[in-house]
Amino acid sequence: MHTVVLTKGVPDFREGQVAFDEDGHLERGATPTVMNPNDKHALRAALQTKVRNGGHVSLMSMGPPGFKEVLQEGMESVYADDAYLVSDRAFAAADTWATSIALTTAIERLDEHVAEGGVDMVFAGFKTADGETGHTGPQTCWGLDWPILTHVVSLDIDEEAGRVRAKRLVEGDIEEIETVEAPLPCFVVADPEFEPTYRKAAHRLTHKDLREETQERAQNHEEHVTVWDHEELNLDPDYVGLDGSPTIVSSVDPIPRAPAERDATMVDPDDGEAMRELVEEMVPLAGGE
Amino acid sequence: MSEPTDGASGGDGEYEHYEAVVVGCGPGGAAAAAALADEGVETLVLERGVDAGAKNVSGGLIYAEESAPYTIDGLFPGFREAATERPVTEYHLHNVAGSQVKSFDITDLHEHDTDWCDAVLRREMDSWLAERVHERTRETGGGLLTEVKVDGLLREEGEIVGVTCEELDPIRADLVVAADGVNSELARDAGLMDWEEPEEWFQGVKAVVDLPDGAVPERFDVEGGEGVAHLFSGDLFDGVRGGGFVYTNEDSLSIGSVFHLDSVAAERAEPHELLDALLTHPFLGQWLADEEYEEREYSAKLVPDSKKAALQSPHQDRLVVVGDAAGQMQAQGPIIKGMNHAVTAGGLAAEAYAQAKARGDTSRAGEFYERKLHDEGVMEKLRPRRYEVASALGEPEPFANLTDAVLDSAVGRFGVRLLGDRLERLYSSPALSMMVPDTRTPYVTLPTVIAEELGAPVDETNDVEPPSLADRIGDLTYDTDVGNPHIELRDDSAAASGTAVTACPVSAEGFGGGCYRRETVESNGEREEVVSLDTQPCIECGTCAVVAETEWEHPRGGKGVEFEEG
Structure with a gap:
């Protein structure tokens, strides 16, 4: 099995990390870049595949050279064997379409170079925290012309039969789960509900071995990262970056915080008098008034 | 597929x-x-x-x-x-009656058949x-x-x-x-x-107490890397059969009490209070300073009595x-x-x-x-044969009460005085220690009489205030398996399971934050005493499996309490 996991570096939107300017626009320079939170579900699905079915995992991302840190983070969690960074000034300001073109080309390029049967599976998270479009994965899959399984919550691969069986949420609804099958190679978008299962001791022992192996590799992650630019991928500059992007972001409007509509009264639970007043006030409400 | x-x-x-x-x-x-x-x-x-x-x-x-x-x-x-922490090179037994203490050095007994012994x-x-x-x-x-x-x-x-x-x-x-x-x-x-007979079990409760760097050699008078064990028996546990210990670790102490579970149950003793009785005894004042007293961890476990359960x-x-x-x-x-x-x-x-x-x-x-x-x-x-023989004579109630009564009488006290420090040698006999019966006599009466007749009052003071049970539980680390309790009460009547309220080391009468508590339920005009269970504070000792009617399992892998010291 050779699998590829797509990941992206996004601004760290967590409280205390993210910085906005006075107009409410994101300050990229002042906000650290982290691995897209949703990608961890893809990583977990890929890790389960590696642990249960063995094989090679490549991490892939498109972005500036600084994304190598993101790849390191990804390598640590998926125990990836190596990583590919699609990186070139010519790719800057790409929309999801131009990004998908570049990623498809890179996966095809990898496919040609992988010994024994090429790439079997590609995993992606279901949307990025910055763009939130959810386009890039499916468009990349469209470019590859592979079957796609989305909102996958559990996965079982029969390598010999060349088939994947998955449970997926129908229309993203946890209440409705269907079981689907697809031939390999295929593209899997892992849902945040994805839960890896390791029900065999052998799997857990392998998992433990991989963890030890990977810690070492992730420390020297630069040695395992291959960077590809547009020439390397033989991509026409007209089809990548801003020039290759049919959509543009014209502006971003901050959504103002809604004002609180109610006055809050703080009551100290140890203040007997205040608590008594509170109860007295609430008693009529309990009666439906 | x-x-x-x-x-x-x-x-x-x-x-x-x-x-x-x-x-x-x-x-x-x-x-x-x-x-x-x-x-x-x-x-x-x-x-x-x-x-x-x-x-x-x-x-x-x-x-x-x-x-x-x-x-x-x-x-x-x-x-x-x-x-390991420290090798134990000295072993002392302290007989306690009130603030009177008579100490024996039983290092010889400790060293019998011992290549080495370390605190861990x-x-x-x-x-x-x-x-x-x-x-x-x-x-x-x-x-x-x-x-x-x-x-x-x-x-x-x-x-x-x-x-x-x-x-x-x-x-x-x-x-x-x-x-x-x-x-x-x-x-x-x-x-x-099985978990049927409380007589087959001891219950141990322990606090790991922090000490400043270098305090162990200084306060316990041992060489830099060495350690010491102190045991306690007598009347400091309100007649509950058992004893206490203080072991020296690298820079902490393991202080605990171990009691026969049947005695803990019958006396309705609160295990944490038994431990506190030891922690606050004046004798421990030489080792513990109240202003710096800090417990790293409170814990408990059941201990099988191999004489009966092996x-x-x-x-x-x-x-x-x-x-x-x-x-x-x-x-x-x-x-x-x-x-x-x-x-x-x-x-x-x-x-x-x-x-x-x-x-x-x-x-x-x-x-x-x-x-x-x-x-x-x-x-x-x-399961020493000597014990099987001795217990056949020593454990039935009438005999047990007789030795207890004799020992406590003027005659018995005279005997203890007469033996004096030769008692230390008797206590150091591996053969005799095997025969110690599970009665009040060796655990409570004899040490008390020894301390009263031969001991001297302790001149130390001990102002340590042990933490409350709520604080002890609060300091433990848990990963609670929410919605999946590992213990269920089969019979919640006070008659069947009420003992758990006192015997559980993280529960107590009148304390609502533990595993077991007593409740009065009124239905159809009748009032009934029942016991309710919350497994969240459980430290998985197994006490309630013996003293109450439960379906007892361990929590799932990785769930429940996590001891940092142990």
Whole structure:
């Protein structure tokens, strides 16, 4: 099995990390870049595949050279064997379409170079925290012309039969789960509900071995990262970056915080008098008034 | 092809097979696993804690006996340097009556058959062992997994052929080593152990107390790297049968109390208060300073009384039982040895399996193991014949009361005065210590009389204020398995389960934050006293399984309490 996991570096939107300017626009320079939170579900699905079915995992991302840190983070969690960074000034300001073109080309390029049967599976998270479009994965899959399984919550691969069986949420609804099958190679978008299962001791022992192996590799992650630019991928500059992007972001409007509509009264639970007043006030409400 | 989430991902429906599965990675399991690996046996070790030692508590002394065929440092070179606290080079017994104390130096008894003895904290010790166990068993094709709870025996046509787990599919094995501790679910599944008789158990409660750097040598008057053990008995526990201990660690103390569970139950004693009675006794004022008093951890465990509970035949089909799970815990008078016997049993179980395999019939491993326990003298230590004879005379009530009454009379007191310091030598007799009956006499009456007749008042003061039970629980680390309580009350009437309110070390009368509490329920005009249970604060000691009507299981792998010290 050779699998590829797509990941992206996004601004760290967590409280205390993210910085906005006075107009409410994101300050990229002042906000650290982290691995897209949703990608961890893809990583977990890929890790389960590696642990249960063995094989090679490549991490892939498109972005500036600084994304190598993101790849390191990804390598640590998926125990990836190596990583590919699609990186070139010519790719800057790409929309999801131009990004998908570049990623498809890179996966095809990898496919040609992988010994024994090429790439079997590609995993992606279901949307990025910055763009939130959810386009890039499916468009990349469209470019590859592979079957796609989305909102996958559990996965079982029969390598010999060349088939994947998955449970997926129908229309993203946890209440409705269907079981689907697809031939390999295929593209899997892992849902945040994805839960890896390791029900065999052998799997857990392998998992433990991989963890030890990977810690070492992730420390020297630069040695395992291959960077590809547009020439390397033989991509026409007209089809990548801003020039290759049919959509543009014209502006971003901050959504103002809604004002609180109610006055809050703080009551100290140890203040007997205040608590008594509170109860007295609430008693009529309990009666439906 | 199988369903994706049902786990049978191999798809062929076959269970995994390992030559040996060892359940639990305490000293018994670690010893068995290491010895099996040394024999080249493919060995899988399953431990339910997040880390080995996270579920383990002991008083704190591990012995290496001269007469034992296996010792922990023999099986794990470098053990003492890496995983223990201080070697115990002095052993004292203090007889207490009020603030009167008469101390005996029983170092001779402690050194009898002892190669060495070290104080240990179990989290550090067991996790160190586990790393070695994983390395050595991994080479055989097995390995160690944490956060996996084995919950039962896999049977085929009525015969034990492996184990079932919460987190994994069933696993077949040619040998199953149950080293799953005092509340062993495997020994109970096999029908070898039960939780019926409080008389068969002790309950230990312990606080690990922080000390400033360098305080141990200074306050205990020992050389830099050495340590000391102090035992206590007498009237400081309100007549509950048992005693207390203070062991020195590197820069902390293990202070605990161990009581006969039947006595704790009958006296409606609160275990944490028994511990507090020791912690606040003036005698401990020389070691503890109130302004700096800080408990690192409160813990408790059940301790099997091997004299009554050690299994004569700790095996069934492919299952062998070692350590606490088999009741292999020797508590005779001031001699308290458990971990060393678990290590020996683990080693012997491995040896028995290798021998059976060499003869081409692995099913005889259990039989060989039992024989080795006898031949190597382990069973004689656990269930001494001297005790069987002495207890037949000494334990029936009328006799027990007679000796108690005589001892407490003018005649008995005269005898104690006459013996004077020769008592120290009697207390140091290994032969006598084996015969100590489980009555009030040796635990309460005799030490009290000794202290009253021969002791001197303590001139220290002790202003330590131990933390409340709520604070002790609050300081523990839990990963609660929300919505999946591991204990259920089968009978919530006060008559059936009320004792748990007092005997549970994290519950107390009038305290609402513990596991068990009393409630009055009114229905149809009738008032009924019932007991309610919240398993969140549970420290998994197993007390309530004995004193109340419960369905008792351990929490799932990685869930429940996590001891940092142990």
